[in-house]
């Protein structure tokens with residue numbers, strides 16, 4: 001008897017924290033395909049771009065969400081933050097000024113793809129807590 005077509009097997013996404021980074025494991029459920037296909041948390045990138053957080057410059061991977069860039073800056077804390085990563089929890093909210101704008105506005109960092117030269121002027125308590133060791137000493141961090 002032939003096994004059913006692979007197209008009928010559901011794709012299962014498992015997210016787990018391993019060591020200092022978060023890994024996304026893609027598995028194809030079924031008897032023949034149960035191996036790990038992907039484990040890199042970042043989207044492919046060729047270069048780092050500059051962003052500014054509370055006046056301090058950071059280099060982060062292009063083509064990634066801003067929250068993923070925060071994970072790049074602080075891989076030991078951001079994967080363990082209370083983030084849903086899918087626009088539900090609002091814990092990733094930041095105020096940010098883009099290079100081509102005159103005023104900052106709020107955005108969800110899990111949704112917004114990083115833009116070179118963007119400047120973050122305010123962020124949620126959860127983000128401040130996760131990035132506290134990387135932010136400037138005079139950044140407004142609450143506990």
Ligand code: FES
Pocket residue numbers: 067083084085086087088089090091092093108109110111
């Ligand atoms: S991480 Fe939950 S809304 Fe962005």
